[in-house]
Amino acid sequence: MSPTAAIRRKPHTPPVSASPFPYNPGSLLSVNDLSLDELNHVLERATALEAQDPLTRDHILAKRRVALLFYEASTRTRTSFELAAKALGADTALVSNLSSSIEKGESLKDTGLNLRALGAEAIILRHSSSGGAWLLEESTRLPILNAGDGMHEHPTQALLDLRTILAHLRPGVKEVGPETLAGVTVTITGDILHSRVARSNMLLLPRLGAQVVLCGSKELLPEIDLSGWPGVSIERNFEAALERSQIAMMLRIQAERLAGLQLDLEEYKAHYQLTGERLARLAPEAVVLHPGPIIRGLEITGGVADGPQSAILEQVTHGLAIRMAVIERALGAGTPAGKTAGPAKKTTPQQKKGARA
Ligand code: MLT
Numbered sequence: 001m002s003p004t005a006a007i008r009r010k011p012h013t014p015p016v017s018a019s020p021f022p023y024n025p026g027s028l029l030s031v032n033d034l035s036l037d038e039l040n041h042v043l044e045r046a047t048a049l050e051a052q053d054p055l056t057r058d059h060i061l062a063k064r065r066v067a068l069l070f071y072e073a074s075t076r077t078r079t080s081f082e083l084a085a086k087a088l089g090a091d092t093a094l095v096s097n098l099s100s101s102i103e104k105g106e107s108l109k110d111t112g113l114n115l116r117a118l119g120a121e122a123i124i125l126r127h128s129s130s131g132g133a134w135l136l137e138e139s140t141r142l143p144i145l146n147a148g149d150g151m152h153e154h155p156t157q158a159l160l161d162l163r164t165i166l167a168h169l170r171p172g173v174k175e176v177g178p179e180t181l182a183g184v185t186v187t188i189t190g191d192i193l194h195s196r197v198a199r200s201n202m203l204l205l206p207r208l209g210a211q212v213v214l215c216g217s218k219e220l221l222p223e224i225d226l227s228g229w230p231g232v233s234i235e236r237n238f239e240a241a242l243e244r245s246q247i248a249m250m251l252r253i254q255a256e257r258l259a260g261l262q263l264d265l266e267e268y269k270a271h272y273q274l275t276g277e278r279l280a281r282l283a284p285e286a287v288v289l290h291p292g293p294i295i296r297g298l299e300i301t302g303g304v305a306d307g308p309q310s311a312i313l314e315q316v317t318h319g320l321a322i323r324m325a326v327i328e329r330a331l332g333a334g335t336p337a338g339k340t341a342g343p344a345k346k347t348t349p350q351q352k353k354g355a356r357a
Contacts, residue, residue, distance in 0.1 A: 021134055026122065026143030026330035029133045031155040031204040038329075039159075040175050045328060046163065046321035049088075057324075058089035060333050066090045067120035069111065069136075070147070071097045071127045076292050076316050077147050077156070081124045084323035090331075093120070108132060109139040116140050122330040125149070130196075143330035151194050151257065156326060157291050158200035160319040162208070164311050165247055167318070168287045181210035187241040189215040189272055190251030190299050193222060194258075197291045198251065206231025215241040216272065219261055220253070238272050242282040249289040250274050250299045269298065276303045287311050 022029050034042065049057060066085040070078055078094070085092045095111065097103060102111060108127065115123055122143040125133050130150035137144040148154040166173055169184060186205055192198045192214050202212050212232045214221055226232050235241040242248060253263065274288065288300075288310045296302040305312060 021137065022144075023137055023141050024143045026332060027133075027137055027145070028155050028326050028330070029137065029144060029146045030153050031158050031200045033155070036177065036207070042159065042322065042325045042329065043163065043166075043176065044174075045325040046318075049324040049328065050321040054087065057087055060088045060328060061085070061331055062089035064090045064121055064331055065119045066092050066122050066124065066327060066331075067115040067118075068092060068094045068124045068147075069096075069115065069126070070094065071102065071108075071125075071132070072148065074126055074147070076319060077126065077154075080316070080319040081145070081147060081156075081323050081327070084320055085124075085327050087320075087324055088328060088333075090327070093118070108136055112136045112140040112142070116142055122327065124327075145326055145330055148196050150196065151199075152196050153200045153203075154196040154291075155200050155204075156319065156322055157197045158204040159326070160315055160322045161197075161201055161249070161289060161291070162204060163318040163322055164289060164315045165205075165210075165287070167314070168311060169246060176208050178207065179209045181205060181208040184210045184247065185213055185245045186210050186247040186249060187213040187215055187235070187245040188249045188251065189238060189241065189274070191220045191253045192216050192251065193220050194254040195251050201249070202229060202232050213241050213245070217263075217268065219263060239278065239282055242274075242278060242286070245283055245286050247289060248274060248279070248283060248286045249291075250294075251291070252293060252295055252299060265298065272299065274300045274304050276301060276307065279304055279307075279309060284309075289315055292316070 022033055027033065068078060068082055082092050082094065095115065100111070112123060120142065122145065123136060123140065124145045124147050125136050126147040127133065127149050130152035132149045133144050133146035146153055146155055165181070165184070165186070166176070170180060173180060186201070188198050188201060198214065205212050210231065214232065214234050215236065215238050221234065226234065279286065279288070286309060288304060290300060290305070290312045292312065294300055294305050294312065296305060304310060
């Protein structure tokens with residue numbers, strides 16, 4: 001055998017390049033960027049910052065610059081990120097697609113580079129394209145906080161949902177681990193197809209032992225292979241799902257993303273609306289969550305939204321504490337001595353499925 005033939009026959013394994021994301025250890029692109037230790041650190045800091053005297057808290061990031069870059073409408077996420085940054089003493093600048101050069105066609109990359117040139121030390125981004133936060137991070141190398149990218153992820157929403165769930169079902173728990181939510185079923189019902197909230201929760205909650213049940217019609221929850229998603233399953237019958245749930249998370253139908261999909265809303269309500277009657281009969285102890293905006297009379301009745309089982313407004317309040325903690329982490333403040341703020345896992349939009357603590 002000639003030496004050349006031997007070389008040719010050698011099995012060739014192409015080098016596997018590790019994902020460089022997140023480039024910046026302060027970024028939060030996906031819930032999977034947080035190891036269990038970092039998740040605990042964020043929860044612990046959220047509690048500490050919430051309890052801290054506002055007059056000392058606002059020294060933590062005094063005069064640091066944080067930009068909010070919003071390409072989609074938002075009430076809760078934008079306001080709570082802004083108030084959270086301000087509560088830590090940071091200067092904030094809001095850029096939205098309706099009142100900036102984005103309207104004139106400036107790219108996400110150029111907008112990000114200009115914000116960096118203006119001294120932004122972190123950017124909070126909401127973008128209508130899945131992967132937008134990854135692109136901005138790659139272009140600017142700044143810490144990027146993903147405030148929702150298209151139909152992909154919304155990591156701070158899942159963190160605030162988790163904090164709300166813990167407050168109700170595991171009060172007093174100081175540290176979370178793989179068994180913390182064992183025995184808890186979280187049913188997410190509605191427009192799963194378009195929901196970044198559903199995806200981030202599907203990635204986060206099973207890492208702590210919860211079962212996540214997805215519920216919805218075939219149009220809004222197509223048949224999908226869940227083999228890479230431990231702890232996640234589908235139940236089409238809303239009443240059956242509700243009966244086994246400790247948490248009932250309802251989702252809005254995202255009309256802006258339906259792209260021609262025709263839905264019979266009366267039929268949808270008949271099968272999937274969370275009514276007071278259904279709640280009382282099937283899940284009288286369950287905690288009701290919704291990321292907002294709620295559409296009263298569609299996915300949820302006004303009575304349930306305002307009722308005693310609803311923790312919807314508590315979620316909003318938890319969001320402020322969580323966002324203070326992730327902004328502090330982004331700018332490298334509040335890191336315990338000897339620890340780095342860096343993520344344990346690196347992710348791309350394609351590498352989310354099935355990652356565990
Ligand atoms: C989101 O930004 O994804 C929201 O919180 C949920 C929604 O828009 O319905």
